[in-house]
Amino acid sequence: MATKAQSRMTPLKLFSYTFVALWLIIAAFPFFWTFWGSFKVQADFLSKADWRNALYGANTIAQTGSAFTAEAYRGAWIDEEFWFNFKNTGIVVFFTVVISLTFGTLGGYALARSGFRYAFWILMAALVFRAMPHITLVSGYLLPFFEWNVWGILPTTIIVLVAINQPFTLWMLHSFFKNIPKDMDESAMVDGCTRFQAFRYVIVPVMWPGVITTGLFSFLLAYNDFTVAAMLLSEENETIIPAINSFMGTTQVEGKVMYAVAAVVSTVAPLFVLILFFQRQIVSGLTAGAVKG
Amino acid sequence: MKHRTFFWFILPTLSAMILFIALPIVSVFVQSLFVAHEQVLVVSESCGPFGCTPTTSVDLEATEKLREEAPLGRFNGLGTYFNRSHLAIAEIGEAWASSDSLGAFWSQIYNLPFYNALIFTLTYTFVVTPAVLVLGLAIAVGVNNLPRALKGPSIFVSLLPFLVTPLVGSLILFWMVDGDGVIGATIQKIFNDPSLSLKASTALTWIMLIVYGIWHTLPFSFITFYAGLQTVPDDTLEAAQIDGASKWQTMIHVVVPHLMPLVSFVTLMLIMDNLRVFEPIVSFSAEAHARSLSWVIFNDLRESGNPLYASAGATSLLTIIIVIFLMMPVLVRTWRDFTRKSH
Numbered sequence: 001m002a003t004k005a006q007s008r009m010t011p012l013k014l015f016s017y018t019f020v021a022l023w024l025i026i027a028a029f030p031f032f033w034t035f036w037g038s039f040k041v042q043a044d045f046l047s048k049a050d051w052r053n054a055l056y057g058a059n060t061i062a063q064t065g066s067a068f069t070a071e072a073y074r075g076a077w078i079d080e081e082f083w084f085n086f087k088n089t090g091i092v093v094f095f096t097v098v099i100s101l102t103f104g105t106l107g108g109y110a111l112a113r114s115g116f117r118y119a120f121w122i123l124m125a126a127l128v129f130r131a132m133p134h135i136t137l138v139s140g141y142l143l144p145f146f147e148w149n150v151w152g153i154l155p156t157t158i159i160v161l162v163a164i165n166q167p168f169t170l171w172m173l174h175s176f177f178k179n180i181p182k183d184m185d186e187s188a189m190v191d192g193c194t195r196f197q198a199f200r201y202v203i204v205p206v207m208w209p210g211v212i213t214t215g216l217f218s219f220l221l222a223y224n225d226f227t228v229a230a231m232l233l234s235e236e237n238e239t240i241i242p243a244i245n246s247f248m249g250t251t252q253v254e255g256k257v258m259y260a261v262a263a264v265v266s267t268v269a270p271l272f273v274l275i276l277f278f279q280r281q282i283v284s285g286l287t288a289g290a291v292k293g
Numbered sequence: 294m295k296h297r298t299f300f301w302f303i304l305p306t307l308s309a310m311i312l313f314i315a316l317p318i319v320s321v322f323v324q325s326l327f328v329a330h331e332q333v334l335v336v337s338e339s340c341g342p343f344g345c346t347p348t349t350s351v352d353l354e355a356t357e358k359l360r361e362e363a364p365l366g367r368f369n370g371l372g373t374y375f376n377r378s379h380l381a382i383a384e385i386g387e388a389w390a391s392s393d394s395l396g397a398f399w400s401q402i403y404n405l406p407f408y409n410a411l412i413f414t415l416t417y418t419f420v421v422t423p424a425v426l427v428l429g430l431a432i433a434v435g436v437n438n439l440p441r442a443l444k445g446p447s448i449f450v451s452l453l454p455f456l457v458t459p460l461v462g463s464l465i466l467f468w469m470v471d472g473d474g475v476i477g478a479t480i481q482k483i484f485n486d487p488s489l490s491l492k493a494s495t496a497l498t499w500i501m502l503i504v505y506g507i508w509h510t511l512p513f514s515f516i517t518f519y520a521g522l523q524t525v526p527d528d529t530l531e532a533a534q535i536d537g538a539s540k541w542q543t544m545i546h547v548v549v550p551h552l553m554p555l556v557s558f559v560t561l562m563l564i565m566d567n568l569r570v571f572e573p574i575v576s577f578s579a580e581a582h583a584r585s586l587s588w589v590i591f592n593d594l595r596e597s598g599n600p601l602y603a604s605a606g607a608t609s610l611l612t613i614i615i616v617i618f619l620m621m622p623v624l625v626r627t628w629r630d631f632t633r634k635s636h
Contacts, residue, residue, distance in 0.1 A: 012540055013438060020435035020447065023428075026508065028450045030465045033475065037468075046473035054475060107306030114294045120631050122303065124624065129314045131616050133569035135587045136609035139594055140317030143324055143365070143602060163313030166306050195298045224458030226572055227587075231594060241460055245575060248464070261468065264461050268453075275452050279445070282452065286513060287520040 031268065038265045039068040042258050072258035073266070076247075082263050085243040089223060091154055092239055096161045096222035100169050101215050103162065105207065108173025109199060113182070123174065126167035134164060134227040141232065152234030160232060161222050168221070169214055172288055176210035177203070213285040216278055223270075240267050318613065325373055325606030327366040329599070332356045366603065373607040380611070381405045406589065407608065411615070414585045416499070418567040421506040425563060426556065428507065429514025434544070436515070437522045448516065455512035463505050463576035470501060498582035505573050510566065514559045521555040522548070561623050568616055586612045 036054070037045035043059035053059060057067040064071065076082045111119050141160065145151040184206075185198040193201065230242040238246070244267065247260040275282065294302075333355040338345045375382050388401035402408050436447050454462060469476045472490050481489050491497045525548055533543045571587035574580055580588060586608060593605035617624075 010540070016431070016435035016438060020432055020439065023432050023435075023511070024447055024450050027454050027512070030469060031453055033469065034465045046468065046471065048473045048478050051475045051478060103306040103309060106302045110294065110299050110302030114299050116296070116299070119299070122307070124627065126310070127624070127627070128617060128620065129310060131565040131568075131620055132314075132613055133571070133587045133590075133616070135569070135571060135590045135594075136321065136612050137314060137317045139590055139602070139605040139609045140319075140321035140324070141313075142594065142600070144320060159309070160313055163309040166310050167314075170306060195294065195302075199302075220456060224456075224461075226458060226460045226575075227591070231591075241458055244464070245460060248576075257468075260464070264464055267461055268457055268465075271456050272453070275449060275456065279449055279452065282456070283448065283516055283520065287517050 034261060035265055038072055038258070038261045039070065040258075041069065041071070042256075045258065045261060072262035075256060076259040076262040076266070080247065080259055080263075082240070082243065082266065085238050085240045086266075088154065088233075088237055089239040089241075092158055092161065092229070093219060093222040095158045096165065097215050097218045099158070099162045100165045100218045101211055103166060104169030104173050104214065104218075105211060107166070107170050109177050109203060111170065111174045112177035112180075113185075123171065126170050130167035130171070134225075135231075137164065138227060138231045145232065151232065152237060154233070154237055157229055157232050157237075157239075160228055161225060164228065165218050165221050169218060172214045172217070172285065173210060175288055176214070177207070180206060209281075212278075213281045213288070216274070216281055217285055219274075220271075318610075321606045321609045323606075324365060324602045325610055326368060326370060326603075328369040328373060328603045329366045329601075330356065330359050330363070331367075333359060369603065373603045374611070377405065378604055379407045379607050381407065406584075407611070410584045410586045410589045410608075413499070413583050414568060414570060414587075417503060417506060417570050417585065418564060420503050421510065421567050422560060422563045424503075424507050425510050425514045426559060429511055429559070430518050430549075430552070432511070432515045433518035433522055434548075436519055448519070451512045451515060453512075454508050455510065459509060459572035460576050462509055463573040466505055466508070467577050492577070492579065492582075495582040498577070498579045501577065502570075502573050502579060502583055505577075506567060506570065509573075510563055514563065517555055517559050518552060521552045525551050557623070561620070564619060565616075568619070586615075 033054070040054060040057045040060045041063050043063075044053045044057050047053035047059070050058075060069055061067055063069075111123060142151070145156060150156045180203065185195075185202050188198040188202045189195065224241065225239070226241040226245065229239045230245065233239065233242065235246075240263070244260060244263050247263055333352040334349050335352045335355075336347050336349050338347050374380055377384055384405060385402065388398055392398040392401060403412060432451075436444060439447065457465075468474050470491050471477050472481065477491060480491075481487055491501045529547055529551075530543060533547050538546065569587050570585045571591065574583060574585060574588045575591075580592075584592075590605045590608050590612070593601040593608065
């Protein structure tokens, strides 16, 4: 219930509204600007003369006859074969998410139900692993992978991403399974189920909200990964993020910056849709570790 | 749960972590102990009418064979750790002896690659983290006061900078602050200096990277604090109001203490993520003025044709030690919490 005193406009309140509005503009404006600019030619998007060119597209009209052009997208997707990188990312993301969730649910469930000291040590080790910069691990992979001749292919990257993802998945699902009452699977075991049957028939049907939330973050990790894919994939297997980086190197010289802009917008678009549909799950996932401590 | 069942449940995840996280650390350590083979030199005497002159040439075949036999290189012990590119003990001693003021000593240290990267990484982490904590709390309080209909959309808008990968996010900002971009060009016009570029000076590059870091991580602290604000008990707030506390006093004495556990959680996550700062440096092509530890490792591995595995390994291991050292307080606290709970 908002009382009259609470809904009165005070200077403090006015300040906090302005502050929030300012943040929202800072958060959203770069995306809007880049999205709008991706339908212009480079002379407009990076216009030194007049920033309004990027809004109205003076040069775009001069060069193409219309204020909007999909030239950058055509160049990125067809000429530079960006769709191919998208396909690679699709494969990597799909398998990383499925395998991490399978491993993570089993492990997270075991950790949540075991009170032994070693369960705690595994969680501690996972926390330390979670903190390590990915590149420090990658420098350990390269030599052995060259030696075994598995460098550059998608399965290697998938399994590495699964492993790097495990510490986070374990923590998240562990705290999630802790919230499912112990009585549920224990009563199933009293009725004669084995531990695995209890897991399969009692826990699995109720675990999906937590698994979906964790899956979203596994998706983000695999989709957004640059370090691992850039070091472990050969050029023909490149995923989107390293591809954008190599775009920057080659297209800057040829004056095709717009290709990279179109690729960046194409990369952000799926995330935009993801937030649109899963905002609630993402928010609950971000705070899952925090609120329960 | 029985030990046996626990073992089978944990096996897949544990073996993934051991094979691809624990063993690579061992592999990093091993490779940091070796350095690349020197080329095999053959001295042959070419004798002419005016006597014999010894000439040295590289025996390619023998070098190749040596590399084949021992791909790790030759054993170097901890030598890599103490050389100029890493801990640089000898150089520091020299700098200490030769420089007459602390400032001169400091600038010599700053020119050593490892310390240079360390200084940037720590500065970045310990500027971005507190800034994000304070600003995140302010925005969370602000959004919490908004009318109900506006809360969802503002969270939606805020999520994007956080979920977009750093490489892409910093590219988006880079195109704006670049000399030709909307912000860059406007700044040049304001100061009437067409050569002014955010990339040109060290200070501006650092500021740009730090601003990027705040923009990227602010949503995380904002959303966590916002969720925490929902759990502040109304009774306590009302009691504070009845006792005559102003809005500001309520904030400092009721809300902030209630959020304290969240603050330590957010700090931990932020420190972990900020310490690995790397992609923005690639996107902004800022390596001339700012290098982080991760960037140095990446650069060693990318060294075209001849990756410096030993150097990358040594830097990686030092980085891991620094990360664990910084996390120690949290690990110790979690350990205490656990032992207290189990007794």
